[in-house]
Amino acid sequence: MTETATPKPLLEIKDLAITFSTPDGPVHAVRDANFTVMPGETVAIVGESGSGKSTSALAAIGLLAGNGSVSGGQILFDGEDISHASEKRFVELRGNHIGMVPQDPMSNLNPVWKIGFQVKETLKANGLAGDNPKQRVSQILADAGLPNPEARANQYPHEFSGGMRQRALIAIGLACRPRLLIADEPTSALDVTVQQQILDHLDTMTSELGTAVLLITHDLGLAAERAEKVVVMYKGRVVEYGPALDILRNPQHPYTKRLISSAPSLSAQRGDKHEAIVDEIVPGKAEPLLKISNLTKVFDIRKGFGRKEKFTAVDNASFEIPKGTTTAVVGESGSGKSTIAQMVLNLLDKTSGEITFDGEQIGNLNEKKLFKYRRRVQPIFQDPYGSLDPMYSIYRTIEEPLRIHGIGNSASRQKKVAELLDQVSMPASTMHRFPNELSGGQRQRIAIARALALQPEMIVCDEAVSALDVLVQAQVLELLDELQREMGLTYLFITHDLAVVRQIADNVCVMERGKIVEQGTADQIFAAPKSQYTRNLLGAIPGASLI
Amino acid sequence: MPENQNFNPEDGLQMSKVRAGKVSKYKIDHYVAPLEETPLQAVDSVKETGKPLSMWAEAWRSLRKQPLFIISAIMILAVIVVAAFPQLFTSIDPNGQNACQLEYSNEPGRPGHIMGFNLQGCDVYARVIYGTRASLLVGVFTTLIVVILGGALGALAGFYGGWIDAILARLGDIFFALPLILGAIIVMQLPAFRENRSVWTVIVTLAIFGWPQLARITRGAVIEARDADYVKASRALGLSKFKSLVKHVLPNSLAPIIVVATVNLGVYIVAEATLSFLGVGLPGEVMSWGNDISLAQQQLRSNPMMLMWPALFLSVTVLSFIMLGDAVRDALDPKARKGA
Secondary structure (H helix, E strand, O other): OOOOOOOOOOEEEEEEEEEEEEOOEEEEEEEEEEEEEOOOOEEEEEOOOOOOHHHHHHHHOOOOOOOEEEEEEEEEEOOEEOOOOOHHHHHHHEOOOEEEEOOOOOOOOOOOOOHHHHHHHHHHHOOOOOOOHHHHHHHHHHHOOOOOHHHHHOOOHHHOOHHHHHHHHHHHHHOOOOOEEEEEOOOOOOOHHHHHHHHHHHHHHHHHHOOEEEEEEOOHHHHHHHOOEEEEEEOOEEEEEEEHHHHHHOOOOHHHHHHHHHOOOOOOOOOHHHHHHHHHOOOOOOOEEEEEEEEEEEEEEEOOOOOEEEEEEEEEEEEEEEOOOEEEEEEOOOOOHHHHHHHHOOOOOOOEEEEEEOOEEEOOOOHHHHHHHHHHEEEEOOOOOOOOOOOOOHHHHHHHHHHHOOOOOHHHHHHHHHHHHHHOOOOHHHHHOOHHHOOHHHHHHHHHHHHHOOOOOEEEEEOOOOOOOHHHHHHHHHHHHHHHHHHOOEEEEEEOOHHHHHHHOOEEEEEEOOEEEEEEEHHHHHHOOOOHHHHHHHHOOOOHHHO | OHHHOOOOHHHHHOHHHHOOOOOOOOOOOOEEOOOOOOOOOOOOOOOOOOOOOOHHHHHHHHHOOOHHHHHHHHHHHHHHHHHHOHHHOOOOOOOOOOOOOHHHOOOOOEOOEOOOEOOOOOEHHHHHHHHHHHHHHHHHHHHHHHHHHHHHHHHHHHHHOHHHHHHHHHHHHHHHHOOHHHHHHHHHHOHHHHHOOOHHHHHHHHHHHHHHHHHHHHHHHHHHHHOOHHHHHHHHOOOOHHHHHHHHHHHHHHHHHHHHHHHHHHHHHHHHHHHHHOOOOOOOOOOOHHHHHHHHHOOOOOOOHHHHHHHHHHHHHHHHHHHHHHHHHHHHOOOOOOOO
């Protein structure tokens, strides 16, 4: 705060309006947006999907979708209005002056070209390849924190992990030393620990180069932790902006307040309202509903020519779920947590070990018993767009389990479907609609209604809220919590997000590479994690340390 | 910026400091938009207005606005009406006693006989109208058999995988490797077929060589749909494996099958014409466009119009089916589907 002279902003968005023309008429994606990015500053745009955050940023680099255009206001980059700049001007700006790190590291590298070639391409396009492009490429990859850059440059994208690819993409984005870097959800596809590394790395590189960063994210905790300034967008408008920490600690606009109270990483642990049930469960006293002992799953991976390799996805896992409680299984991708869920649901055969549900072993159930078991244990899956049959109306979707199990006649089933919709707070008129007309969160509520139709005792939630925006996520978690209190449901909650665990779980199992490395009550895990792995996971939750 | 007064921006380089949040060296205003501008709405409110639309209803809505679809549908309807009631379009019955009179051989058109006469003195227009039925029958029934046979085998192969898939895929490959026309010529020469030539032998022959293509398409679509979460969910609800194939996987695989089947219908009509032209398709006494083209070929120089008319009807019909297939593909394109 020593500098008193106000330097010119690097990027200035003035009264920006962006309109998409669609068959149903124009859609105003962004209206009257105002914010600035100063040189070397990190600014985060936060908002739910559809809030216009990505659209505003893409307009600054001239990459709006074909039917979108700037319909008002200005985008000033270093004083020059680029809101209607020609494609030629944007080509000059991109790379050299404005870099970009895209969202999905999996699809943004061309799989048929070597990494080194793709970096070289960027350099060449901007005339920065120099006399010895090869050396320059390895220098850039080394800067990106990739060990052994010469060898790495000769590898193809599929040989890189997600985190390494994102590093390579950051390297490409920063290769030409742009003055502004637009990072569109750069880590939302990655595990939290990898996310932390990548963002640390991005921080270091951009502060070394003095690059300003426009960070687009849905995670307010992450934004507050990584940016100096936070811009909150809602329904295409900027509703609040200001210093990051100030926004986080002293939000003014009701929407920002709502965001902060819903963000799992920022909110407190499972509320007092739940303690009544937790207290009843004293270990050893209550009979566990589900008991898993020494569960192991080994997959055969075909290596061609009939050779097979064994891969142990779940290694000797044991835990118990007391009736009426929630046990979360947490781990990064590839830790085997979903494999456990599939085996509990009997959709996948176990290799060895035992799964006991209500005193009965599952795995060698006969058809009839399995059919009964299905009624008592129901799943909710991750992808809200994939878990409902697009051909089925909502009524048919929720009615299907009743029909399969021959419950009631068509009149009583109709009544039941309306009841179930009411339980998940959806209007009864929804039953005539189709999944494609509902949002992700609504679809997930329909999936919950379907799971509840058979009045199960246990629900297996496989990343059930991971694909949802924070506000919707909070809403669904609350719904699950309410249903548990009303109906005494038991949840097996599979997730990669420790922050969510704190909101919903009573007990936690932490998994690493197929093994359970730590288990205990949620309070124990969060207050005094024993294993290094859990500590890393906890430390990587963005924004947790700021409140 | 309250508790960070001593924060030096240079320290931002250290990672440990980063985790404590950053404070800019510039003064940043704290702006709050007036609430009236963006009133808060309920989180994730449900749209209750508007008519509910299934995927098919939505496809239909977009289809009926497409000129390509409207034109091809009208033409196909016309062809179907002609095939069903040829007598509505001509008063001359080409199968009748006095349908062909040699005295008119190769005469050009005149009132009442707008397309003229062929070598045998038969009215070309009446023959073309009555020939529609055989061509359409071959197209429709071949497509039906191919969809049922190819669809079923492809669905089983795709859904169950493993050895069923391996056997069916190899079997399909064998048929796939034979060119349709060449294979059909050989089959039509087999004694059982040669002696019982009729519309049905042509249909069966074309179906034998047509199913592998549909089986492949179905297999691909089924493989895509079978791993969807809603199939897993239906299994967890207690639906058997086969029932989940019938109730969930197949309905969701229909779109590409319908598209390919529509386009192929036109292809089979052409194949029938080709076989008849080569003299191995429909028997000579069955009136069909292929047979007429074959007959006309002999007088191509003296009376080219005689070949023109059946060929024109054939191309327009085939074009309509291919256009319809294109229009349906656009409407059912999963990428264009809302929300998916």
